[in-house]
Amino acid sequence: MPLIQLTDVEKIYPLGNQQVVALSEFSLSIDKGEFTVLAGPSGSGKTTVLNLIGGIDQPTRGRIEIEGRDVGRRSTRALADFRLRHIGFIFQSYNLIPVLTAAENAEFTLMLQGMTKPARRARIRDLFADLGIGGLENRKPRDLSGGQQQRVAVARAMASHPAVILADEPTANLDSQTAEGLLDLMHRLNRQHHTTFIFSSHDPLVISRARRIVRLRDGRLEDDRVQQP
Amino acid sequence: MLLSLALRNIWRNKRRTLLTVSAMVVSSALLILALGIFSGMLNDMLAAATEQYRGHLVISMPGYQQDREIFNSFVPDFVLLEELDKDPDVLGVSPRLRGFGLLSHGHNTYPAELLGIRPRKERQVTNLEKHLTGGRYPAEEAADEALLGRGLAQKLGVEPGDELVFVTQAADGSIGNDLLTVTGIFATGDTTHDNSLVLVPLAWLQKVMVLENKVHEIALRIHRPDKASVLADRLSALLPGQLRIVTWGSLMPELQEAILSFDASRLIVAVILYLATGLGILNTVYMSVMERTREFGVLMAIGMRTWQIRLLVLSETLIMGLLSLIVGCGLGAFMTLYMQQVGIDLSRHLTPITYAGSTILPRLHAVNEAGNYLLPAVMLLIIALLAGWLPARRAAKLQPADALREE
Known part of the structure; x- marks a missing residue:
């Protein structure tokens, strides 16, 4: 059974009196431990797919299953719980909470899960060391570089050992060297922890480093292929 | 951490927070002073009626x-x-x-x-x-x-x-x-x-x-x-x-009515004053929530529940309310104490007014009464919570995907 299964998914957004079809007849299976990129131009539906898998948006039609459970038909509360336990998000513009320190940002999901403070701190210390940002725990996001902020965002996504990490254009605001480093890091985490990574990107660097490339155009699946390392 | 986050959110925009807290402090302090002066006037009236002539209790045939x-x-x-x-x-x-x-x-x-x-x-x-x-x-x-x-x-x-x-x-x-x-x-x-x-x-x-x-x-x-x-x-x-014993209230029912109506009067004054303050708080919290729409989207995306979002926003207004309450009560107590000790003599401009069987003296003089603090305190917290409720509801109702698209 695949970890993620999207079947005939359609997503339509109302825009004034019109309706915009963001995704149409879209089906996709992703197994545990995959390192997949959703590629395509802007408006092709990459972010919509990530949002639907992550349970922060719901399909107009079709079925989305994660570990065999239908994500699209859950209550708001159940979806929040699902995201907390199973999904890690990494955003293009990092989206760290500016008033919290790097460590507090990273441990936020653990706090929501009810983990004790000493246990949270221990987990974050190990994670920060692993991600090469040890010693930056008490800095505020504004005192970190873009690459450091994105690593903190990765730490936040990884902290609760989610089954899937969804990264929406994670390298868009990074220089190529920092982006390369971040991709190395994610590859390593993918290998070590068998965490499933799904990216959306039109960055050739990200696409070249992915094992599977799913191309979208105008909300439809254009191409789906596995590339050799 | 939620409380810590609420506290830090309050201090994000220090100038705006200080202005809102100042409005709450000034309104509660002025209300405490006004109620103290109101109580002082009623005490004067009661004293004028009972301690100048009638007494508090009278025994007669x-x-x-x-x-x-x-x-x-x-x-x-x-x-x-x-x-x-x-x-x-x-x-x-x-x-x-x-x-x-x-x-x-x-x-x-x-x-x-x-x-x-x-x-x-x-x-x-x-x-x-x-x-x-x-x-x-x-x-x-x-x-x-x-x-x-x-x-x-x-x-x-x-x-x-x-x-x-x-x-x-x-x-x-x-x-x-x-x-x-x-x-x-x-x-x-x-x-x-x-x-x-x-x-x-x-x-x-x-x-x-x-x-x-x-x-x-x-x-x-x-x-x-x-x-x-x-x-x-x-x-x-x-x-x-x-022999029968009668109270000052039976002897001067108009005065008793005037004193009994004080509770209703101070409630009305408090509601009017706090209505304006409440709108100020509402404006501040709404702006703060609107500015953080994307942030709420992130919090929801990483698993924060709607009741936690609501609690976060309400905590922010409640903390501002409590802070204002402490400072406002202190300032109100100070001003009331000053008016109790010194007061303002208006006898050069006004003559005593006979009202409800007693006399309103031409002076502003306050008394310190617990009730004059309790009402502003309770009402300020209620107003703060009410003013925070609408923005909290708005934040909790956000769709994470929509909120994340906000610039």
């Missing part, structure tokens, strides 16, 4: 307080007076005889109300001695000394040391008359008393009215005027069968 009938007198029981004197809730006991007649000096004659008193006992009940504008209070052993209101003294054209003639109908049907010597003049601001009241020795008036050893009432001053009814119920058990 049935019907006397309504008709002031000369024959409705009684001989006060010595044991009863002793027991009343010893009661821990009673501050003073004064037997009185009341007579109405004409006072003359030279060619001037005016009607007057003469109150026969024992000066030492009357001082424990009323405080006319504090309102002397000339002369002195009658001496305890004096035979024919009179203390009269300034209005009456001016109409009669008398000063301390002058002689007066009092003429009245005595209880035996004869015409009672005698001479009095003016020893003092008082001015309370209450024109009813200043224009007609005269305090004279009890024994002198008993003799003129041929009511030997008799009085019309026993006036009492008590510790807690607000608990007068409770004490009246207890003391009525001590009274001989024919």
Whole structure:
């Protein structure tokens, strides 16, 4: 059974009196431990797919299953719980909470899960060391570089050992060297922890480093292929 | 961490937070001061009515307080007076005889109300001695000394040391008359008393009215005027069968109504003042929530539940409310204390106003009462929560995907 299964998914957004079809007849299976990129131009539906898998948006039609459970038909509360336990998000513009320190940002999901403070701190210390940002725990996001902020965002996504990490254009605001480093890091985490990574990107660097490339155009699946390392 | 996040969110935009907190501080402090002055005015009115003339409780024959009938007198029981004197809730006991007649000096004659008193006992009940504008209070052993209101003294054209003639109908049907010597003049601001009241020795008036050893009432001053009814119920058990005890509230129902309506009045004042403050808080919190739409989207995406989002926003307003409350109560207490100690004298610009059977004095003077802090405190917190509720609801209703798209 695949970890993620999207079947005939359609997503339509109302825009004034019109309706915009963001995704149409879209089906996709992703197994545990995959390192997949959703590629395509802007408006092709990459972010919509990530949002639907992550349970922060719901399909107009079709079925989305994660570990065999239908994500699209859950209550708001159940979806929040699902995201907390199973999904890690990494955003293009990092989206760290500016008033919290790097460590507090990273441990936020653990706090929501009810983990004790000493246990949270221990987990974050190990994670920060692993991600090469040890010693930056008490800095505020504004005192970190873009690459450091994105690593903190990765730490936040990884902290609760989610089954899937969804990264929406994670390298868009990074220089190529920092982006390369971040991709190395994610590859390593993918290998070590068998965490499933799904990216959306039109960055050739990200696409070249992915094992599977799913191309979208105008909300439809254009191409789906596995590339050799 | 939620509380810590709420606290830090408050200080994100320090200037905006300080302005909002300042509005809450100033409104609660001003409300506390206004209620303190309002209480002070009511206390003045109660004191003017009870401590200048009537007393808090009055014992008399049935019907006397309504008709002031000369024959409705009684001989006060010595044991009863002793027991009343010893009661821990009673501050003073004064037997009185009341007579109405004409006072003359030279060619001037005016009607007057003469109150026969024992000066030492009357001082424990009323405080006319504090309102002397000339002369002195009658001496305890004096035979024919009179203390009269300034209005009456001016109409009669008398000063301390002058002689007066009092003429009245005595209880035996004869015409009672005698001479009095003016020893003092008082001015309370209450024109009813200043224009007609005269305090004279009890024994002198008993003799003129041929009511030997008799009085019309026993006036009492008590510790807690607000608990007068409770004490009246207890003391009525001590009274001989024919005597009745009445409270100041029964004697002056208009004044009692005015005081009872204070609770409603202060609620109305508080609602009006806080309505404006509440709109200010609402504006601030709404702006803060709107600015953080994307952030709420992130929080929801990483698993924060809607009730936690709502709690976060409400905590922010509640913390601002509590902070404002502490500072506002402190500032309010300081201003009230100043107005209690110093006050503002308006007698050069205003004259006393007779209202609800009493007198509103031309001064601003506050009293510190717990109720004047409790209402602003509770209402400020309610307003803060109400003002935070709408933005909190808006934040909790956000769709994470939509919120993340916000710039």
